[in-house]
Amino acid sequence: MMLNKAEINQPLLITVLRFPGTAASLDEASWGLLIRQARNANVIGRMLSAVEPYVACHKWPLRAREAFIAEKNIADHRFASLIWEVEELAQILASENTRPILLKGAAYALEKKPFARFRNFGDIDLLVPLNQLAAVERALVSNGWLTTKADSYDQYYYRRWMHELPPMQHIHRGTNLDVHHAILPLTARYKPDSDRLIASARPSTGMASVDVLAPEDMFLHGAAHLFCEGECENALRNLLDLHDLWIDLFEDKSSVVGLVNRAVDLDLTVVLALAGRYMEHVLDSKNAGCIAGVMRDKGVMPQLFTWHDWLFDAIFLGFHPSCQQKGQALARQVLYLRSHYLRMPFYLLVQHLLRKAWREVQPVNG
Amino acid sequence: MTPARIAGILPRDFLEDGVILLAPPFVFRIRSPLPFVWDAIASSYADFSILDDYAFVDFELTIAPVNGLRRWVSPLVNMSIDGVFPFDALPASQAYPLLEWGMNWCVTSTAHHFLMCHSAVLAWNDLAVILPAPPGSGKSTLCAALTMSGWRLLSDELALLDPESLMLSPFVRPVSLKNASIELIGQRFPAADFTLPVKDTIKGEVAHMRPTTESVLQSRTLAKPRWLIFPQYDKDVELELKPMQKAEAVVELAKNAFNFRGFGAKGFSTLGALVDSVDCYRLTYSSLDLALAKFKELGEEVCKTNV
Incomplete structure (x- = not known):
């Protein structure tokens, strides 16, 4: 070729x-x-x-075959464990009359997406309605899911500003759990309405007792996570998720119109435009150019900038030493700052970063 | 073309590009600007092969000084493994043990085509004894002594079990000895060759013993599990070898298996099949000589019945 x-x-x-x-x-x-x-x-x-x-x-080569066998050996049990944990969680939440909505990796696996077979996930992400959050937290705590953030400022920060409870972990099994009530922070630049997401959620095809987001919302959430949070290490993995969802769900043009309309409803046009751009740029995803085309036709295409390319092209190269290029470290720093800038207004950000910096310099027992 | 060996190459040849070290079944590219790291490698890997740039490299490890003001007071080193830093920086004197731990980490965190147990493995005529044990049980001492007494070393840390064939793959490496064991083995086996001891590591004083040439030459020869022996050093017991219930052995072995949980049901059935195919014992000992004699007896007994 x-x-x-x-x-x-x-x-x-x-x-x-x-x-x-x-x-x-x-x-x-x-x-x-x-x-x-x-x-x-x-x-x-x-x-x-x-x-x-x-x-x-x-x-x-033999070692490549063995690497594949290694992946297969742990994939099956990873899936079985996930099913087990999710059934457990569904049962706990059922006692509070709540149906959890599974997000991201856990949702892809539960929906039996073929691409999810080999996907690692560090934690299980759930979405529940805000008015049930307190009850859900109590039910989880009494079943062994404990908070991982002992620091009182961290607790305050999550509860006051974030879109999730402070991360939880099961006391015996060590499984990590993030309980969300929104997909972006309350203070974030873009404000996807959780009620709309929850209203469109549907029973998972893999497990009747839990829900997953509608296909458009699943894609838009993946894009929001990738382009608003500063998680560089998994940037390429997360872009591949979008590519795979895209190939799975939206390749024909009529479905793209639905996706764009939904992005307008959820205030996520910028992340959708970025997703289209970098799926095309980096992975050459089939028909990804359609996204920009449809957005332009509808007059909802946001402005993308040259610095977006500088930033994201560097991040999607990956961080193996053989991939590193000049400016990549800087791009990473900028992405971190940008993720904070998107997360909260400037005056809050300054308070938050000062607070974290102060904690760094204080003695441990201070 | 026979691959070049580490022995005979001067440390300074490695400073620039590092070296591609074959430690079957894995290949490591090691880079470090620190000459004393190369002295240790040249000593403990003397019989190993180095490969050229066309080789498949599994892991790239770089051990380098940490920049910053501290380098003038008490210098630190850190280790990058393909761009990831799995360990905290350590005092520069610990660079070589850090490399050894890093190489173990590479394997235990990725090689899930094996069921991996924390144990020493040695073989007598390609029949293997697995010695699983937590730190402090005297496993490494016993492993070094057996290696120096004609047993073939497969590994002092890692049993690599193929879940399909139930055969053990060697992963021959220098044997890590701690504290009093260093002198004990050094006195008992004058032929044993060690790297310079490194003091005050997280495991105490550490030195690495060069594996025997025979073990390195056989480092691609699989061995069939024959005995599973859980050793325990106890100064009050000279020697006691007690048969062990198979069910108990499976449970104990599972505790020592790194990726047992990741394998799920397959892990359980594999360990079950392994334990079914071996003789299981608990060994309590304080006399190294009696222990060695007992192992010899076990080995010879089996060879006799096989004839």
């Missing part, structure tokens, strides 16, 4: 994600690099399962 110059300068991982067939011509050393880059970006299983249909496993 002929690659143009820009593509040759891409990290190997991105090239293979875009054109999995190129793995056929890799030598042993390049395979090693590919696996190491994928491990760093947390997408080994996802990458290898994309290559498999193009290059049969028996043509891979």
